[in-house]
Amino acid sequence: METLRDIVDAAARGVFPPADGGTTVVPQHSPRDAGVLSFTAHSVVFTDEDPRWVYETLAAVECDGLAASMNPRFLAAFMERTGRTTETVDAMLVGTPLPGEPPLALTEVEDAGHPRAVYARRRRDEVRVWTARGGVLVVGRGVAGRLEVSVEVDGDVRHRGLGRSLVTAARHLVGEPLWAQVAPGNARSMRAFQAAGYRPVGAEALLSARPRSAGCSDSRS
Template sequence: MLVMRTLADILRGVERGLFPAPDLGISVVPAPSEREAAVVAFTGHIVIAADVSPEWVAERVPAGDLAAPTNPPFLTALAELTGRRVSSIDAMMLGPSITDPAKRAAAIKGLTVLSDHEHPRVERALEYRTDVRVYGDIHGSLVITGHGLANRLECAIELPDDIRGQGHGRRLARAARALIPPDASIWAQITPGNAASLRAFLAAGYHPVGSEALLVK
């Protein structure tokens, strides 16, 4: 069982197109912060970012079984050991920044910075992210960015029910790519069952890179 450096190292590598080797292995690294721990699954490799030993993991995961660490028995044991709860199990999507100035301007047209952070989606973002920024449009839609797991840049979008199915989700997801520095990438975490959101982010230029189970206090 390979012990790698930190989850931040791994995620920054993924942003550059460098993934853990698909060796059917499990890497155990420290929890990225007091706020969270995670089990992150890539093709052929699992990363357990929690304050546990590789021996503890090996006792509960059969060799070569990459399904076990993301299944309820293991996640329940990990949550109990670390004093956390499983917040979500999501697909991870990654989108590169839009670098062309004209395209950046077009992507964020109609969005304004909002100082009202009382929307439930914004309140949730404030629980799990730092440096949260909120943008809205005339429809009441939201784009939220901030630093989340292992300090990566993350985004979320929210649409009113009456404008769903009209391409606005794709527009907002693309806007998030223009709201970050030109040399950055932005992550989105999406519940796999939310097919409409998955389609919107795929159409907006994001690509799937793995899945994650987030554990929080």
């Protein structure tokens, strides 16, 4: 049986589910994460709920089948069924590793109590944090154990290309595909990731078991 990690790894290689208007339901990779991945004309729902409930609920949504899994009515039913919350529907982007040293000086933060490390560990495992002058870079394992990146840029140094440099640097620090989730309305962040060579591959709605008050999405640069 194909797993969520199989699907994610294939997408990183440019191999996607068939564009047949269908939905694939697979088990969660971990108790922490459930949700929906949307590719071209195909969706993947990852949940430990009965797949029959997913298909019956999707059929009840009065919506084009190509968009039903991201329809607010389905997502609301999914949250009610699982007792989870969600924040935004993010664009998914992926970048391949790059050889050589990062293009800017980075200092890894070993202090596990660093604010960015504390925040990132709520949604990722094996979190590592680097700082650069005016910015922070975080890498950890998120959905399906894939490597995910997020960055934070100080307000007084924005609009100078630091976000792009940080997400480019991240590709030099890893040996496997690196994923990013970016709110589509965050045009600056989308431009930074795309300029750094990350490719848009789909959309994602992540359902989290943690309380909404724990914080909002870190899909920005």
